[in-house]
Each structure stands twice: as structure tokens, then as C-alpha cells.
Amino acid sequence: MVKGKGAGTRKKIRNTMIIIGLIGTIALIIWIKTDPNAKxxxxxxxxxxxxxxxFGALIWRKSKKGLIKSTKQRQADFDYDDDYGNDGIDDHDD
Structure with a gap:
């Protein structure tokens, strides 16, 4: 059976993350044991x-719900053109 190209990459990333996690855990334990104010x-x-x-989760959630518009959405709202050739800008002299 032939593996896809992504299978090897995912395995490398997983192994790298495990190694980084182990090194971080060992460093944290050493830091807590040696520094009296570490906790x-x-x-x-x-x-x-x-x-x-x-705060990041709240901002991400609002952006997913569409409450925060992207730059493209804001530009599209500004540059709209209706069926009568009006571009959304009030040109009337009052």
C-alpha cells in the first residue's frame, strides 16, 4: 500500500511537537526546582x-459570525453601484 505525500510530513510534525513538548516540560521542571519565585x-x-x-477567542468568534468585516467587505460596501448608476455617494446640492 502506498502512503500519500502528506502522511510523512504529518508524522514529522507530530514527532517534532512531541520533542518540543518534552524539552519544554523538562525545562519547566528544572526552572521550578531551581528558582524559588518560579511558581x-x-x-x-x-x-x-x-x-x-x-480576548483572542472573542475576537475570532465575532469575526466568524460576520460582526467584524474584512477590508474587502468594507471596500465592497463603500464601492457599491446600484442598478440606476448611483454609486452610493449623495451628489445632490441641497
Missing amino acids: EKLGNILFGFTVMAI
Whole structure:
């Protein structure tokens, strides 16, 4: 049976992520054992990442629902042209 080209790449990425995770875990354990203030610093770092993740998720969710328009959508709204040749700009002299 012949494997697809993507199978080898996914396996390499998975193995790389496992190695990075193991190295990170070992480094974290060494840091906590050697630095007396490591737990407090780690708590501050995790709190900051949590706040950023929550705001990022909210922004991503709003953009998925269409509440935040892309640049192309805003430009399309600005440049619309209706069936009568009106381009959305009020040219009347009042």
C-alpha cells in the first residue's frame, strides 16, 4: 500500500511537537526546582496567556459570525453601484 505525500510530513510534525513538548516540560521542571519565585512567575505568565486567549477567542468568534468585516467587505460596501448608476455617494446640492 502506498502512503500519500502528506502522511510523512504529518508524522514529522507530530514527532517534532512531541520533542518540543518534552524539552519544554523538562525545562519547566528544572526552572521550578531551581528558582524559588518560579511558581509566582509562572502564575503571572499563565494568567497573562489566559487573558490573551480569552480576548483572542472573542475576537475570532465575532469575526466568524460576520460582526467584524474584512477590508474587502468594507471596500465592497463603500464601492457599491446600484442598478440606476448611483454609486452610493449623495451628489445632490441641497
